[in-house]
Amino acid sequence: MSTNAIYPGTFDPITYGHINILEKASRLFDKVILSVAAYTDKETLFSLEERYELCSASVKHLSNVEVYTFEGLAVDFARSQNCSVMIRGLRAVSDFEYELSLALTNTTLNPEIETVFLVPSLRYMYLSSSITRQLAELGSELKDFVPPVVAKALRDKFKKE
Numbered sequence: 001m002s003t004n005a006i007y008p009g010t011f012d013p014i015t016y017g018h019i020n021i022l023e024k025a026s027r028l029f030d031k032v033i034l035s036v037a038a039y040t041d042k043e044t045l046f047s048l049e050e051r052y053e054l055c056s057a058s059v060k061h062l063s064n065v066e067v068y069t070f071e072g073l074a075v076d077f078a079r080s081q082n083c084s085v086m087i088r089g090l091r092a093v094s095d096f097e098y099e100l101s102l103a104l105t106n107t108t109l110n111p112e113i114e115t116v117f118l119v120p121s122l123r124y125m126y127l128s129s130s131i132t133r134q135l136a137e138l139g140s141e142l143k144d145f146v147p148p149v150v151a152k153a154l155r156d157k158f159k160k161e
Contacts, residue, residue: 005085005116008035008074012044013150014055015132017124021089024118026062033081034059038071045133045157057149075110083113090117091125 005025011018011034025032036051046054048069056067070077078086086106088099103115120127132145136154143151 003029004031004083005029006033006078006083007087010040012129014058017120017127020120020124021118025087032065034067036069058147075106086115
């Protein structure tokens with residue numbers, strides 16, 4: 001039986017931490033769908049199309065990872081893609097309460113989808129999109145945080161060379 005998983009998020013922008021979670025998930029599941037959410041409760045730096053393009057370019061080395069955008073609930077999109085597993089990353093204890101609440105809500109909405117928590121490698125435990133955006137805005141070197149295509153897009157957004 002093949003198992004497909006969905007990894008939903010805003011990915012504004014995708015970081016090496018996200019990619020590390022995807023690499024782990026790609027070894028565990030037959031297919032992983034990186035799902036870029038149209039709806040977010042926060043203002044994004046990149047448009048939905050830009051986030052999709054950056055994600056696609058950043059994960060092309062993973063043959064069983066596909067990138068899609070979606071609107072609405074992640075559990076509904078998971079169902080439409082025949083995914084029975086939802087991947088969520090946990091960096092620190094501070095993530096746990098929010099992620100547990102989200103997982104329980106998703107289980108209520110669709111009990112057929114299991115949430116699997118993956119922990120990034122130690123070198124990415126602190127990394128977040130918001131930290132990466134702040135570093136980019138302040139003109140910091142980004143090579144340890146995001147792929148080159150994302151670093152260039154961030155530099156272009158903030159007009160820093």
